[in-house]
Amino acid sequence: MPSTSIHGTPDYAELFNLGLSPEEVIYFSSNINPYGPPPSVVEAVRSYISRDTLARYPDSLSISLRCKLANHHDLPPEAVLVGNGTADLIWLICHRYAANRQVAILGPTFSEYADGVVMAGGHPTEIVLPGWERIGTGRYAPSPISFQQTCDALAAAAPWLVFVCNPNNPTGEYLTPDQILALRAAAPHAIWVVDEAYSAFAADGWSADRWVLDGGWIVLHSMTKDFSLGALRLGYLLASPYLVEQLQAVQPPWNVNGLAQFAGEAALDELPWRDQFMAKMRRDLADFRSDISHCGYAPRETTVNYVLVPVGDAKTMRNRLLKERLIVRDCTSFGLPEYIRIAIQREEENAQLLDMMRAIAQEEHLTHKRARAERLAHITAPERT
Ligand SMILES: Cc1ncc(COP(=O)(O)O)c(C=O)c1O
Missing domain, CATH: 3.90.1150.10 (Aspartate Aminotransferase, domain 1)
Structure with missing residues (x-):
């Protein structure tokens, strides 16, 4: 469990x-x-705290932060959804889409995808990433497994939802845009979740945000990692307005607190x-x-x-x-x-x-x-x- x-x-x-x-x-x-976090963010949070701001409910839609994130990614605000950390959004996605469905997870990888799928009543299928092989239940070892083998396994799984962590945790490997597209071609009807929690750390960072308006993609980002907001918790996803609306409909209200929203906006000035x-x-x-x-x-x-x-x-x-x-x-x-x-x-x-x-x-x-x-x-x- x-x-x-x-x-x-x-x-x-x-x-x-x-x-x-x-x-x-x-x-x-x-x-x-x-x-x-950046010193200016610590300062901004400090100056934000008052009797009024602590007493007031936060904006349930995080509109101000959402607009700033949309601007940063060159997307409309309707293509952004903010969460209480990326983990919160992973569970939200599973809650909305995983029940009774096949979900492919490219591994070895972050455990929250499988946990979220199981909790939502879905069926996780492990698909081994190129360069690794399974050597026992849930055990992996490096291996020259080919890219094509991963594509074949994906096609055979016929998933409804796919999770791929890119760059991957824990291996640090990073698939290129062409590789992600080639993988997607093996399961073209699935919703593809690309977790980019660590893309800011990579020298040649890129984002699947370029495809989200085409539909069928959900791209995850974490501000907890690169801006060190672990205690506040802040993550967001980018997807087509249609998918964002579906996810927003099942998101608990006020789950991103006011301090986190404010810190997120201040952090975006510190790229x-x-x-x-x-x-x-x-x-x-x-x-x-x-x-x-x-x-x-x-x-x-x-x-x-x-x-x-x-x-x-x-x-x-x-x-x-x-x-x-x-x-x-x-x-x-x-x-x-x-x-x-x-x-x-x-x-x-x-x-x-x-x-x-x-x-x-x-x-x-x-x-x-x-x-x-x-x-x-x-x-x-x-x-x-
Ligand atoms: C790949 C990946 N995605 C998401 C998360 C969760 O991020 P957050 O702290 O923003 O919830 C982690 C945390 O370890 C992670 O490794």
Whole structure:
């Protein structure tokens, strides 16, 4: 059953059990911009707070923010719907469209799609992304599986709804516009949901927003990630006015609070701030990948602010690092129990993680060397006597 879902965000119960507060640990597990929110947004929110603004109900339609988002994407306001985080919109889409229907989910990927589908009474079908293969129930491994195999599986599933995360969480892989169109051609009658929660982090970010007015597309964005509004929660979707109207009809009223709407508008004035830090994070991640490679790890390629690193047993590695108050994402729940996912943080924090991972790699190297020497001694001992 859903909502056993594991996330990289603070697990307050775990922290409570460890006697720690969120400020005492570093979250490499949460894919949020560590430099935000922009100072001007914090200031704007502060100045917004008054007895009146806290007492007043928010605009249920988020009209002002919606118009600003529409302008940003060069779409009409009727093509925008704001939600209490992107997760809220994923569940809304499932609630509206998934019941009793086949829903294809391209994975390994974010668990909320399958959870939302099951909760809505739909039937999720896992379709393996190119470059991966399924090696057991819900378990994946890298593989040269071809793009055509993914298309064939999609066509066979004949889904009513498709979820594709692009760039993908947790793999950091990013499909091009041509690849998305080729996939869509395999299931042309489905509504395609493209989750672009991480597109701002990619160097060559692009958006499927260019197709939404044609119908049949829903594009998701999260302002929680790139502007660091985790506590306020803010996401939005772009779709044809027809789909937006259908979704709006089943959205609970006032579910986006007034502070979040106001912060969202202020954040949209800070796109240069955002892009400057996105570029910095890409440089820092490239350095980090190179540094841990020198320690003996083999991080995968990525296009965004997080990277998958194979470590043998992800759970053990997470627990080792947790003792040092460094939290990485154990990817077992994604079907990748050998991988951890690391989201780049501030430079001094990255250096701490690097030091610990280097120490762990050296320790393991010594343990292996010792075990090998013992094995050899055991084999040769009888020969000596
Ligand atoms: C791919 C993806 N989509 C959506 C979300 C949820 O975003 P939000 O915090 O805006 O609800 C996440 C959060 O981890 C995510 O990884």
